[in-house]
Amino acid sequence: MGSLAWFVFLLCASLGAANGVYGRVGAAAALEESRRLQLHTDGDGSSGAVHAWPGYLYTRAVGRCTPQFWSSGAEPWPNIVPQEAAVAKVFGSRSMDRYGPRLTLLEATMRTDDVGGAPFVKLVKEGSAALLNAYTRRGFPLDSWEVKALLLEALVSEEAAAVQAERFEQANESCS
Template sequence: METSAPIALFILLLLSIETAAARSGLYYTRTRGTCTPRYWSNRVEEWPRMVPQTSTVRKVFGSGVSDRYRLDLTLLESTARNEEDNAFGRLVKQASAALLNSYARQGFPYSPWQVKTMVIESLVSEEAAANLAQRLFIVNRDCN
């Protein structure tokens, strides 16, 4: 009977180590979500100097966006938008995050120039805006 107590303690020790190892990956190594519009709108990280939070969408993406967005709409406001039923609203939200990522994330698949060009080209129709918004949603979501 005396030998069963150390064996039981050993088994409990192994179980606790296994449980802690399984949890540590979930709580401490998860890095997804650091490129999403929500991440940038929460101001967790300093924004790139090239695009301050107070920059207007018009100034960053060009005067061509004036027909679709308020003249005073800032990048910070655009990352916090909640217009899931509006293709142009989704576009400005995802494009603003993609632009920030292009400056701040090494290895992001698009350069700032490419993001800006794609946005201007997609303003021609709701379908083009929706397609680009979806593409940018995917790269923003998958970026680290």
């Protein structure tokens, strides 16, 4: 009977110690959460409503028409261009030389290697989002055939790709 009492005592003591450790961790997590909440305000600098994004201290802008939005899965893709569709099939064989036969539209919208001056990467990323917007957003300034033609025309040089990628990006960001 004495060993059973000793076992129960050790069990309770270890649970109490673990509870104390977890309590401190929980307090640290609560403090971190309050700091995170203070970082995300209304965006206009005012101290209005506070928004929390679980798990993310820094986030990318995700408007309804950006490549990030389309790659997030927040909205179903149009049936005419499924996520698994190859860029070369959607935009035509001229794009296969630049992007290969296997790059999908979803992969194109998910790319992050366009930062720092990779114009052909940015072109396919923004062009893919522009194509999706042309199919789904009423009032988008470009038709689907225009997006395809403009992307193919921009494949002639890095300068043309950079200019057209910027135009696609502006159209994507200004759409609602």
